[in-house]
């Protein structure tokens with residue numbers, strides 16, 4: 001029989017937990033393709049391994065799966081508008097690619113023309129890579 005501590009170690013899958021780190025090494029099916037919105041449709045909320053994320057299809061049909069919290073000031077990207085080649089935060093208008101890369105940051109004058117978006121985001125390690133339907137949650 002497992003001790004309460006071992007049970008917690010086996011059951012918790014959030015970022016930084018032993019089981020969470022182990023599970024993040026594998027591809028995990030999250031959604032079927034038919035559950036995803038159409039191109040430029042409203043994003044949908046997804047919660048997996050204690051992480052809140054949003055899934056969407058950009059204008060070209062590329063699927064994105066990124067943290068629900070905007071990297072700028074933590075507004076919910078579930079309210080974001082999918083346009084161009086990514087999802088735009090409604091609060092200050094930052095645009096994120098399906099892999100979480102910052103494409104535009106209008107409040108800073110930054111546009112992805114060789115600028116280093118990491119300079120804009122102090123916690124750039126929190127940027128999640130994305131992949132459709134099956135995903136490694138980083």
Ligand code: FES
Pocket residue numbers: 070071072073074075089090091092093094
């Ligand atoms: S909170 Fe999202 S752009 Fe500022």
